[in-house]
Amino acid sequence: MDNGAGNYQRYLNGDDEGLTNIIRDFSDGLVLYLNGITGNFCLAEELAEDTFFKLAVKKPKFSGKCSFKTWLYSIGCNAAIDGMRKRKHLSDKNVDDFYDLSDERNIEQDYLREEQKISLHRVMETLSSDYRQVLYLTFFEEMSNSEAAAVMRKSNRQIENLLYRAKLALRSKLEKEGFEYERL
Template identity: 50%
Template sequence: MDNGASSYLRFLNGDKNGFVDIVKDYKDGLTLFINTIVKDIHISEEAANEVFLKLYVKKPKYKVQYSFKTWLYTIGKNTAINYLKKFKRTDYSNIEDCCYISDEKDIEMDYIKGEQNLLIHQALKALKAEYAQILYLIYFEELSNSEAAEIMDKSSKQISDLIYCAKKALKIELERRGNDGQI
């Protein structure tokens, strides 16, 4: 059982520090994963907070035979999709067009180490959402293909194909940005 699962079970048994540990361990990663879906860091932060609020208030059942991170990120994906539906009618400016993007930079700089990873992370934003999601889950969150398949509701074959296409698209995007395409 990973740390998230043990923390969640501690929380369910009345230990409020278990919940604090979950938020501390998963907030940044969950927010950045949701950002690959909604493409707005502020909405991503709000959606991540909603995920944690659901855990705190509703205390959904968690089956210990599954990865806690996979379970949590699946809740995050579903929450992000609901946010997209909710905000679909409203026209928002892209975060890149705003003059106050320092909040996004702080989260990214704390979470992503090194200039190369930052360049890759920025290139991910230009990719198709599905490509950005799979690359983020596999390479930044270090999930297995089967865990990513569960989160994205895809088969193993679809995940393998998606990873291949996503890596190819990332290489093209990095080359477009002046990088030699090496990851």
């Protein structure tokens, strides 16, 4: 069992601290993943809350056939799909509205790093939803292709093809802005 699965089992056995640990460990990543699906940061936060609420109230069974993170993100993905069906008109807010630039040690270096992040997120938002999801899951969440396939309900081959096309599209758009992302 990975850490999330252990905490979930603790919660199911009556230790509320297990759920608290799951929320602490997975909430930020889940919100960013759901933002990639919805394109709306506030809605992504609500959907993440719904996902954790489902864990707390419905207590679905975790079979262990995949990692806990993959299972949790699948629940979140389903919540996003259901939520988007219910809400056809989404807010115009994007993730760039929620970044705070800091002026700590090296102001210029921190500013440039933050600008690169903003540029990357801005360009990623122009990609299709599938491209955003596969890039986010594989690079930012460091999921394997098979884990990403389980979350996105696609075959491993489809994920490989999607990831290849997504990287090409992202690289092309980043180069147009004069930015190179070394992990591509």
